[in-house]
Amino acid sequence: DGGITQSPKYLFRKEGQNVTLSCEQNLNHDAMYWYRQDPGQGLRLIYYSQIVNDFQKGDIAEGYSVSREKKESFPLTVTSAQKNPTAFYLCASSIGRSTGNTIYFGEGSWLTVV
Amino acid sequence: QKEVEQNSGPLSVPEGAIASLNCTYSDRGSQSFFWYRQYSGKSPELIMFIYSNGDKEDGRFTAQLNKASQYVSLLIRDSQPSDSATYLCAVTMNRDDKIIFGKGTRLHILP
Numbered sequence: 001d002g003g004i005t006q007s008p009k010y011l012f013r014k015e016g017q018n019v020t021l022s023c024e025q026n027l028n029h030d031a032m033y034w035y036r037q038d039p040g041q042g043l044r045l046i047y048y049s050q051i052v053n054d055f056q057k058g059d060i061a062e063g064y065s066v067s068r069e070k071k072e073s074f075p076l077t078v079t080s081a082q083k084n085p086t087a088f089y090l091c092a093s094s095i096g097r098s099t100g101n102t103i104y105f106g107e108g109s110w111l112t113v114v
Numbered sequence: 115q116k117e118v119e120q121n122s123g124p125l126s127v128p129e130g131a132i133a134s135l136n137c138t139y140s141d142r143g144s145q146s147f148f149w150y151r152q153y154s155g156k157s158p159e160l161i162m163f164i165y166s167n168g169d170k171e172d173g174r175f176t177a178q179l180n181k182a183s184q185y186v187s188l189l190i191r192d193s194q195p196s197d198s199a200t201y202l203c204a205v206t207m208n209r210d211d212k213i214i215f216g217k218g219t220r221l222h223i224l225p
Contacts, residue, residue: 043215045214101146
């Protein structure tokens with residue numbers, strides 16, 4: 001089935017530890033995105049990538065890093081520099097630059113600092 | 115001005131009535147507009163998209179776009195308890211193709 005797969009669904013991070021969230025899509029989409037959602041809040045853009053080997057910072061990129069080595073994959077690393085990482089993380093993809101650039105989401109990953 | 119604004123609600127609507135959700139955006143050149151529904155603890159799911167001024171209907175849902183006034187709305191007819199969720203408005207920014215979301219409106223359908 002075509003779709004976006006995020007893993008793990010639940011992740012616990014210790015203070016000072018880096019963690020990586022996986023995102024894989026088999027929709028042949030050019031663009032991929034990472035959003036963060038805090039309880040009762042909207043989605044905030046962390047990073048996005050319109051093409052392989054290129055990505056741009058979103059509104060809250062500090063403390064996060066990404067890579068886009070393959071079209072299908074856009075992993076997000078939450079570094080120790082991110083002081084308040086507990087949130088719901090959503091990966092998404094779309095066909096790319098065009099009118100009608102509908103964005104589709106994975107099921108999300110819950111990250112908790114312990 | 116925030117890029118995409120929505121009233122956070124909650125908006126309470128009796129079952130069977132029409133629910134009206136509104137969204138305004140700041141980038142006058144934006145071309146693509148989306149409505150997503152999000153149940154608690156789940157990821158957003160696409161309800162409708164609209165690109166042209168006017169109305170677009172899909173079942174019980176109607177999206178309305180007015181680019182001159184920079185607002186987009188979603189009407190839900192014959193509201194059902196299963197429509198109770200948070201509705202997110204999303205807009206593609208013309209300047210950089212980023213897709214920006216509003217904070218969402220919580221809708222509560224009263225049985």
